[in-house]
Amino acid sequence: MTPVVSGAGKDGALCPVCPTGTGAAWMVKHGFPIVRCTTCGNGFLPGDVVPDNLEALYSEEYFQGDQSTGYPTYLADAALLERNFTRRLAWIESYQRPGRLLEVGAAYGFFLKQARARGWDAMGVEIAADCAADASSRAGVPVVAGDFLESSLPTGFDVVAMFDVIEHMRDPIACIERAHALLAPGGLLVLETGDIASPWARLLGRRWYFLDPPQHLVYFTAAGLEHAIRRCRFTGSIHSIRIGRLVSLANIAFKLAHQIPGTRASTALATLARRGLPGSVYLNFGDGILIAARRQ
Helix, strand or coil, X not given: CCCCHHHCCCCCCECCCCCCCEEEEEEEECCEEEEEECCCCCEECCXXXXXXXXXXXXXXXXXXXXXXXXXXXXXXXXXXXXXXXXHHXXXXXXXXXXXXXXXXXXXXXXXXXXXXXXXXXEEEEECCHHHHHHHHHHHCCCEEECCCCCCCCCCCEEEEEEECCHHHCCCHHHHHHHHHHHEEEEEEEEEEEECCCCHHHHHHHHHCCCCCCCCCCEECCHHHXXXXXXXXCCCCCEEEECCCEEEEHHXXXXXXXXXXXXXXXXXXXXXXXXXXXXXXEEECCCCEEEEEEECC
């Protein structure tokens, strides 16, 4: 994706979360301007600098370390990811017993596989067609290939889940509104994303790994995410947790390399990531928020 360094500044860009919010210049990263809404405090890329072909980024290569963004070892990390998803399912089940579930951004189906094993009637939607086919086979559940906002999907779900997905969406409000329409009354919207107002994010500043344009388009605060959810008519209870996750050392090396491009250290770290650096670590800096919002 071509950087848009000429977009630096971008005061006055329309906020994708607030109906009347506008952006104030905040920072430039990877050549893309990121602004902060003067009303809700969320960060975002101005719409006119988002690449037209952004969705082409989400291919099999995105999950296999063949790009400068995405994941280095998604399939190799299957066991770690399934353990992470099992913890999230246990948390979800403390608010909603197993029923019908839709995962948006199903990737290779690791969450769906665990959900099915725990008694959920699960399905998914995934924009990368090859991944969707693999996920259907791996999880043993239907996974629709296509854009969440455009795909034909049933209604009446007890849970609609989006893990590390909402920040990729051009129109996050439209996605939350569609989730509301697909949920049964009393159902849960489950979102996980980064929190730019967390102490760790503020400490790292522009070095925070989650500030990763152009794949990440919207950057929420915890309060700003709740604002977005409430705007979409989720009037029931909202619960949140900062749950952390197991992360492979290869993934950490890949993310660090992406933060210092063009350096010898970056080259060395990228090489380690490609070679599948063994080992993992549990990380919880409190900079990610998992939220469950009830539809009335």
